[in-house]
Amino acid sequence: MSLLSVEDLRLSFGGLAAIDGLSFSVDEAEIVSVIGPNGAGKTSAFNCVTGFYRPTSGRITLRDKNLLGLRPSAVAGLGVARTFQNLRLFGELSVLDNVRAGSHLWLRQSVLDALLHTPRYRRSERECTEQAHHWLDFVGLRGDRYGAARNLPYGEQRRTEIARALARRPDLLLLDEPAAGLNHGEKEEMLDLIRRIQGLGVAIVLIEHDMGLVMEVSERVVVLNFGKEIADGRPEDVRENPAVIEAYLGSDAHA
Template sequence: MTALLEVKDLRLAFGGVKAVDGLSFDVGESEIVSVIGPNGAGKTSAFNCITGFYRPSGGRITIGGADVTRMRTSAIAARGVSRTFQNVRLFGDLPVLDNVRAGTHLWLRQHVFDALLHTPRYRRSEQQATDEAHRWLDFVGLRGDRTGAARNLPYGEQRRVEIARALARRPRLLLLDEPAAGLNHGEKLELLDLIRRIRGLGIGIVLIEHDMGLVMEVSERVVVLNFGREIADGTPEQVRRDPAVIEAYLGSDEDDEVPGGRGPTGAAGEETARADA
């Protein structure tokens, strides 16, 4: 069976810095795969390559068997890829509902003539977009006001709106970049349930997350990066016991003795050079 997403030997360099160095993994339909690693490991850079924000230095990315490595962001989105961002990116001054309606533009069929004259076809499509937006806001469990400006919502609710907008694009593959960042314990439990319900729709999910409790609970497979290189790929239990993963997160005895070693302290020194969160 063809993988929904297949990444082969992905490489990305910024000058002499290798942000991603030979990453390979795949994601099937209704599968949840987490990509983890210390700060500066190359996780968000890999996301940016998959979605077309960055052009890889090497390697191949396929969506449903089609090579999208050199495609524009819009073309990749049209193939069923949607994402959220590490820092929430909503249209802050627009109403919550309009933020999610914006996600329908990929599949909503409107013509300039209809929009200018507000024809019955235009009014039907606008109502369809509104109904779809409400449906996804219901799905993510938004409890706040949908008519007020998005910036006025609490941070956790803004996260929900961003996920609803991504889902309104009707994706086959959803990339979530640190969706639990800034959430309290109760909100993280709700997020865990939401991710599982999204998977239940048949959508493949790739998750970047620093909350290891959430990662180990929700993931079917975990890919681990360190300094741009893949050091592990397996089930949560396999990754949890992998010596290379333990060293990447906790460091080794030698790292404690050598400034700038490969533990978290050394990784932080590289972080500013990698354009990656």
């Protein structure tokens, strides 16, 4: 049984098909990249999986649990975390508190505990802070953890967002263009980080335009064009697929 299964997914906006019959699966601890030209429907697919969009039709399951109709918080509670194409950090909060916010799903405290600062509340808050430091160490954050997140360099903000997602203890992590805006050295570090996340037993679905990174880190690649799936296979096979070459380079690419 696959960890994630997407079957015949369709999504329309005002009669315009953003996703048209997408099907793919992700196994436990597998890295799958979803690629395609701008506007191909990649982020829309992520939004459907995580409950931000409600598909027109199709089926999405996580370990055979139906995700359709669930709120984003409920999807996260089942073990799905994500990052965003445009950073979604709480800019005025500290870096540490941004990552602590990712721990709310597993905090063992009630409203009454928080109001009365009970021993359970104090233990929970201490564990939350320790976990936040752990994940910031894991992603290799170099910047100030106690300053506002908006003051970090762009690459460090990317790391912080990934640390926050990992603080949710996911089984499936969706990364939306994690290497966008990074320099060559930072991309190499991102490649290493993705592999280390997989080493934790976490499955990863990756949207990325950097084909060097995609071909090096992916076990399978799914290709979209105008909302339709045009290829699904090993990186070396997808790279030579005529339909993929045409989608990226045009019909005269071989000529």
